Amino acid sequence: NDMWCIYQSRGTGGTGSALELKIYDSSANAWLSGGNLASDLVADSVHFQFDSVSRHSDDNAIVTVASNVRDAGTTGSVRFYSIGGSNLITKKTDIFQSATNFFGGLPSILLNQQNNDIYVNYQQDRLTGSVVYKKSADGGDTWGNQTGMSQTQGNITSIMGGTSIGNDGGRFQPVWFNDDLSDLVTNRLNSI
Numbered sequence: 220n221d222m223w224c225i226y227q228s229r230g231t232g233g234t235g236s237a238l239e240l241k242i243y244d245s246s247a248n249a250w251l252s253g254g255n256l257a258s259d260l261v262a263d264s265v266h267f268q269f270d271s272v273s274r275h276s277d278d279n280a281i282v283t284v285a286s287n288v289r290d291a292g293t294t295g296s297v298r299f300y301s302i303g304g305s306n307l308i309t310k311k312t313d314i315f316q317s318a319t320n321f322f323g324g325l326p327s328i329l330l331n332q333q334n335n336d337i338y339v340n341y342q343q344d345r346l347t348g349s350v351v352y353k354k355s356a357d358g359g360d361t362w363g364n365q366t367g368m369s370q371t372q373g374n375i376t377s378i379m380g381g382t383s384i385g386n387d388g389g390r391f392q393p394v395w396f397n398d399d400l401s402d403l404v405t406n407r408l409n410s411i
Contacts, residue, residue, distance in 0.1 A: 220245035223253065223302075225271050225282060229262045236260035238269055238284050242305055253305040257298065261287040266376065270327040272383055276335055279303050281359065283314065283326040283339050297326050297341050299359040311359030314339050327380030329391045338411070340368055340393045342375050350378055350395050368409050374399040 222243040229236045238260060240253035262268055269284035280302040287295030297315040302308050314326070326341040337359060340352035350369040353362040369375075377396040381389070392410035394403050 236262035254308045272328045272330045275332050325378040329381040330383045340380050
C-alpha cells in the first residue's frame with residue numbers, strides 16, 4: 220500500500236525550482252524522501268511543467284519535465300526520466316533542446332501500455348510554436364522526429380496528452396488551451 224508522489228517545489232521568483240519524488244510508507248504512516256529528479260528548473264506560477272505516467276509492465280513511473288517555461292530569450296530542454304523506486308531514478312535522453320525562445324513547457328505523456336511506446340507532446344516555442352510530439356519505442360533512450368499535432372501556432376498555455384492506453388486500445392489526441400481563442404482545441408486529423 221505504499222504510494223509515490225512526484226511534485227515540483229517552486230522557489231522565489233521562479234528560481235530554485237525542483238522536481239522530487241516522495242514515497243508514502245504505509246506501514247510507518249510517513250512520507251519519505253525518494254530522490255531528486257531535477258533541481259535546476261526555472262518555473263512560473265501559471266504553467267504546468269511536468270507530467271508522469273505509471274508503466275504497468277514494470278511499475279516504473281515515467282516522467283517528462285520542462286527545464287524552463289519562461290518566454291523569449293531563454294534556453295531549456297524537455298527532459299525524460301524513468302523511476303523504479305527510491306534512488307532508482309534514471310535520466311534518459313532529452314526530448315527537446317532549444318537555444319532561444321524556449322517554451323518547451325506544458326509537456327504531457329501518453330503511454331501505450333500494449334507495447335510501451337511513449338508519446339510526449341509539448342509546445343516548442345512560446346512565440347510561434349505549435350503543439351508537437353515525439354515518440355520513443357525504447358523507453359526514452361531515443362526519440363523520433365518532432366511531428367506537428369496542431370494546425371495553428373502560438374498562444375498555447377496548457378496541453379493535456381491522455382496518460383495511457385490499455386488493452387482495449389485508444390487514440391493519441393492531445394487537447395490544448397489557446398489563450399487567444401479562450402478555448403480548448405484538438406486536431407483529430409493529426410491524431411494517432
